[in-house]
Structures are given as C-alpha cells and as structure tokens.
Amino acid sequence: MLLAADTELIISNLRGDVLELIAVFKTNPSIPAGEFGLKLRCSDDGKEYTEVAFEPRERKLKVDRTFSGEGNGGTCEAYLANAADGLVRLHLFLDRSSVELFANGGEKTMTNRIYPKADSLGIKVFTRVCEAELESLEVWDLNLKR
Structure with missing residues (x-):
C-alpha cells in the first residue's frame, strides 16, 4: 500500500490492547526528509497514542x-543499518x-511502558513529509479470555 505524504490512515478493522504486529515498510534513503510508521493504542479523538516512527534519511x-x-512520556531512539x-x-x-519493538529481526530492540486509557484501542499508519510504502501488515490478537 503506497501512502502519500502527510497521510494518517486508521486501520478500521483493527483495534486492541494485546496484539502482536509485524509491519514491513519499503524505504528510500534518498528522500530529503520525513518519517513514517505506526500509531498504537490510539484514542477515538486522536489525543492519545504511542508513535513508532522511522526516518529513512x-x-x-x-x-x-x-x-x-x-x-512519564519521552522518546527512545536508535539507528538502523541499511538492510540489503x-x-x-x-x-x-x-x-x-x-x-516492545524488535526492528529488522532484533537488530535494535526497545521496550517502553505506556498507560493509555482502556478505550484507546485504535491502530494507524502515517507519513510525515515523505511518502512510504507499507509492504505488509500482519496482526494477531493475543487477548486470551479464560
């Protein structure tokens, strides 16, 4: 799925608070600026979310x-090597x-605590300034009810 610059797209059939996701983006390091990624645990009004972003350049x-x-809020950052x-x-x-984030097969990992409201369940893909291609998105609901 090609995402135009400055896009925010709700994945309408995808909501949850206990999920496993694998998103694969095609990158272009020659773009002058911009970033793309996912917003997790989004509230319906858009005021609450956790953002996972990548800047290709x-x-x-x-x-x-x-x-x-x-x-506490804050931002964690890491640098990824160019994938072949x-x-x-x-x-x-x-x-x-x-x-918990595992990037490029565990090349970089990040774990962060978040405390969103119980009804903040939306998932979005986004771009800023640049366009991006979401090659695939796989999602599994891990909420096991006993």
Whole structure:
C-alpha cells in the first residue's frame, strides 16, 4: 500500500490492547526528509497514542510516548543499518501497559511502558513529509479470555 505524504490512515478493522504486529515498510534513503510508521493504542479523538516512527534519511527509529497516557512520556531512539533488501521490519508486542519493538529481526530492540486509557484501542499508519510504502501488515490478537 503506497501512502502519500502527510497521510494518517486508521486501520478500521483493527483495534486492541494485546496484539502482536509485524509491519514491513519499503524505504528510500534518498528522500530529503520525513518519517513514517505506526500509531498504537490510539484514542477515538486522536489525543492519545504511542508513535513508532522511522526516518529513512537519518536511519533513525524512535518510539515516542509523549501522548501515551498517564505517567512519564519521552522518546527512545536508535539507528538502523541499511538492510540489503531496503525494507524496515517492525515487530511489535503490545499490551495494556507496554510496547516492545524488535526492528529488522532484533537488530535494535526497545521496550517502553505506556498507560493509555482502556478505550484507546485504535491502530494507524502515517507519513510525515515523505511518502512510504507499507509492504505488509500482519496482526494477531493475543487477548486470551479464560
């Protein structure tokens, strides 16, 4: 799926607070600026979310918890090496109070605590300034009811 510059797209049939996601983006390091990624645990009004973003030109990966709900916010950053196939693979485990990210098969990992409201369940893909191609998005609901 090709995402135009400055796009935010709700994945309408996807909501949850205990999920495993694998998003694969095709990158272009020659773009002058911009970033793309996912917004997790989004509120319906758009005021609450946790953002996982990648800047192709700088090869910078970040998890931004500024709008993740109660508790401390902040941003974690790491740099990814260029993948031979030009893809960025984001493997995420999401639960009610944490986000775990494994980028490019575990080349970089990040774990963050989040405290969103119980009804902040939306998932979005986004771009800023640049366009991006979401090659695939796989999602599994891990909420096991006993």
